Amino acid sequence: MQEILRLIPKVDKLLTHKDLRQFNTLLLKKAIYKFLSIYKQELLTTQKVKSLEECIECIQKIIKTKQQKSLKPLVNATGIVVHTNLGRSILSNEILEEVKPLLTSYNNLEYDAIKGERGERYIHLSEILKNLLDTEDVLVVNNNAAAVFLILNTFAKNKEVIVSRGELIEIGGSFRIPKVMEDSGAILKEVGTTNKTHLKDYKEAINQNTAMLFKAHKSNYEIVGFSKEVPYKELIDLAKEHNLLDYYDLGSGFFKNACKQLSKYELSLEEIASLKPSLVSFSGDKLLGGVQAGIIFGKKKYIQELKKNQLLRMLRVDKVTLSLLEAIFSAYLEEKYDKIPTICMLNLSKEILKQKCENLLKFIPNSFNPKIITTQTYSGGGAMPNKPFSSYGVALHYKKAKILEAHLRSFGIIARIEKEQVILDSRTLLKGDELRIQNALLQDIKA
Numbered sequence: 001m002q003e004i005l006r007l008i009p010k011v012d013k014l015l016t017h018k019d020l021r022q023f024n025t026l027l028l029k030k031a032i033y034k035f036l037s038i039y040k041q042e043l044l045t046t047q048k049v050k051s052l053e054e055c056i057e058c059i060q061k062i063i064k065t066k067q068q069k070s071l072k073p074l075v076n077a078t079g080i081v082v083h084t085n086l087g088r089s090i091l092s093n094e095i096l097e098e099v100k101p102l103l104t105s106y107n108n109l110e111y112d113a114i115k116g117e118r119g120e121r122y123i124h125l126s127e128i129l130k131n132l133l134d135t136e137d138v139l140v141v142n143n144n145a146a147a148v149f150l151i152l153n154t155f156a157k158n159k160e161v162i163v164s165r166g167e168l169i170e171i172g173g174s175f176r177i178p179k180v181m182e183d184s185g186a187i188l189k190e191v192g193t194t195n196k197t198h199l200k201d202y203k204e205a206i207n208q209n210t211a212m213l214f215k216a217h218k219s220n221y222e223i224v225g226f227s228k229e230v231p232y233k234e235l236i237d238l239a240k241e242h243n244l245l246d247y248y249d250l251g252s253g254f255f256k257n258a259c260k261q262l263s264k265y266e267l268s269l270e271e272i273a274s275l276k277p278s279l280v281s282f283s284g285d286k287l288l289g290g291v292q293a294g295i296i297f298g299k300k301k302y303i304q305e306l307k308k309n310q311l312l313r314m315l316r317v318d319k320v321t322l323s324l325l326e327a328i329f330s331a332y333l334e335e336k337y338d339k340i341p342t343i344c345m346l347n348l349s350k351e352i353l354k355q356k357c358e359n360l361l362k363f364i365p366n367s368f369n370p371k372i373i374t375t376q377t378y379s380g381g382g383a384m385p386n387k388p389f390s391s392y393g394v395a396l397h398y399k400k401a402k403i404l405e406a407h408l409r410s411f412g413i414i415a416r417i418e419k420e421q422v423i424l425d426s427r428t429l430l431k432g433d434e435l436r437i438q439n440a441l442l443q444d445i446k447a
Contacts, residue, residue, distance in 0.1 A: 007049050008039060019056050023063055031062040075413040075433045079391055079425025081345045082252075082286050082381030086414060089285045089342040089381075090430075091324065095331070099323040109319045122307075124322055128329040129297060132255070133273035137303035139296045140284070140325065141315040145175055147281035147294030148249050149184050152212075154309045155245055155302070157185035159211035164197035164230070165190045166223055167216040177216055177249075186211075195227040199234050206242055213239045217251040222386040232267075233275050245278045245302065252383035253282030253295075258337050259346050262287065262379075265387050278302055284321070286381035289342030290328040293321055345427055346379060346389070353392040356426035360394050363438035368404075369397040377427050393425040396441075403447055411440035 014020060014032050023031075035058050042048065050058070074086055082088050112119035122139055129138040141147050152161065161181060168190065170176045181188045189210070191201035202213060213235045223229075232248050239246035256268035263271075272280055279302050284293030294315075296306065306312065317325075331339040338344060357372045364370045373395045376388040398404040401417045408415050408422065413436060415422050424437065 004043050004047055004049065005040065008036060008043070009052055009055055011036070014055070014059065017052075017056060020059060027063060027066060028059075031059050031066065034062055035059045072412060075430075075436050076428040077393075077408075077413055077415040077424040077433070077437070079375060079377030079393065079416075079423075079427045080380035081342055081377070081428055082379055082383065083428075084381055088292070089289045091291070092339050092341055094339045095324065095327045098327045099320075102323045103320060107319065107323075109322070121316070121319075121322060124326055125295075125329065128326065128333055129295070132329060132333055133269060133297055135273050135297040136300040137297070139303050139306055139312075140317050140322070141294040141296070141312070142317050142321070143292050144249070144251060144281055144283045144294040145180070146315040147296050148177075148180055150306055150309060150311055150315055151247055151279055151281065151296070152181055152184035152186040153311060154306050155247075156181075156187070156211040158187065160187045160189040160205075160207070160209050161212045161214045162189045162191055162202055162205045162210060163214040163216065164192045164201070166192065166194050166197055166227070166229060167214075167218060169216055169218055195223055195225070197229055199230050199238065202230065202235065202238055206244070210242070210244060212245045212247055214247050214249070216249045219251045219383065224386070232272065232277070236275055236277055239278065247279045248272065248277060248281075250280055250282040252286035252288070252381060253280075254287040255332055257335065258332060258340070258343050259287075261389075262346070262384070265384055273297065283381075284325055284328075287342065287346075287379060287383050288328070289340040291321055291324045293317055293325060295325075341430075348391075348427055350390060350392065353426045356429060357392045357394050360424065360426065360429070360434055360437070363434040364394065364396070365438075365441055368441060371395045371397075373421075373423070375423060375425050377425055389427070391425055391427045393423045395421040395423055397421060398445070400447075403445060407443075407445045408437075408440050411436065411443070413437055413440055 011032055015025075015028065020028055035055065039050065039055070039058070076083055076086050108119065110119050110121050125140055126138045129135065141150060163177070168177050178188055187209070189205050191197060191205045215232055215235055236246045250272065253269045254262050256263045256270050262268070269282070277298055279296060279298035281294055281296045282288070284290040284295055296303065328340065331337065337347070354372065361370055361372065371394070373393055375391045375393040377391045378384065378388055396404060401420045401422050404422045405415055405417055415424055417423070
């Protein structure tokens with residue numbers, strides 16, 4: 001046995017082999033040690049000796065596996081437009097082409113070319129959003145959770161923030177409003193009950209240590225039946241009456257003209273801005289269709305105070321985020337909604353959705369007995385959880401739906417199962433997805 005183990009190539013010999021020299025040294029060493037560990041166990045078990053060429057080939061395979069990127073493009077066949085697990089909103093090639101010159105050259109991120117001095121990165125979005133929302137000022141941080149924390153820490157540290165019990169929400173990643181308030185230094189003052197809160201509850205809770213009337217959008221759930229919440233307009237009026245700050249953590253915002261069907265259910269950004277609130281924050285992705293960011297708008301005096309908070313340095317956004325948001329908001333300002341895939345998908349008519357299914361049928365083998373069916377989808381991203389969108393999908397049949405779903409998933413196609421059928425919803429399918437689906441369905445399915 002010792003004689004066989006002596007046949008294992010030396011580390012130094014492998015490190016200097018001509019077919020391995022091009023690889024990163026640290027990566028190569030790790031791959032060599034991993035291979036040798038496996039090879040030694042194989043020799044002890046099978047006593048089958050590999051040639052040097054075979055050893056080199058095995059090491060190259062290990063390196064190739066380690067070099068593979070973790071993030072991969074997927075086919076979203078779930079029908080959920082803003083799918084949090086699948087990267088939320090996607091960007092169009094048009095938007096990416098717009099920002100490419102900014103990201104492949106130096107730019108005026110924090111430089112005032114007219115004055116020849118240091119500028120401010122936030123001005124690049126302020127004018128666009130002032131025009132879109134008719135608001136006094138704007139600030140952008142790295143996500144909406146950061147916006148909530150920054151606002152609470154700036155204006156309510158060691159002071160009370162009044163919020164309805166029905167709005168003490170938890171969203172993805174165990175992000176809880178009460179815990180965020182505690183960590184920010186604010187003191188939570190709960191009012192009302194889980195299902196009902198009245199304006200008088202807020203009035204009775206106001207005292208000398210009150211800093212803010214806080215409203216949180218419930219995002220991913222809804223209270224129905226015997227319930228009541230106070231409209232934001234009434235909180236704004238009450239806050240003015242007592243010289244307090246009002247703040248709405250909207251979570252996910254949308255523009256009315258871009259997606260009119262959404263405004264049947266909730267207030268749009270334009271409508272909220274018309275109330276002239278103190279501060280409002282919402283996400284740059286989700287229903288907006290942009291990239292992850294926390295967008296804050298409202299009264300200039302409050303925005304200026306936020307900019308003075310040292311936390312802003314830790315929460316600020318970079319040139320990539322700012323350039324993408326500028327392109328997205330410019331598309332809204334110019335009403336070029338076709339540049340925003342999220343809006344396009346939410347606006348798809350039933351006729352077009354059915355046509356997409358009819359086209360998809362051409363790519364699916366008859367062995368799966370594909371059928372066009374009516375479906376219900378949701379916007380996703382923690383927005384409008386109880387407001388389904390009518391859609392169409394293609395139902396696939398197989399001896400076990402879970403096996404077929406797992407097979408598709410192995411090819412990067414994410415579908416859903418309903419009534420022992422695998423559903424490919426057309427609302428979220430993109431151009432070219434049909435070929436990926438066809439390729440997966442033509443491969444052997446392992447039980």
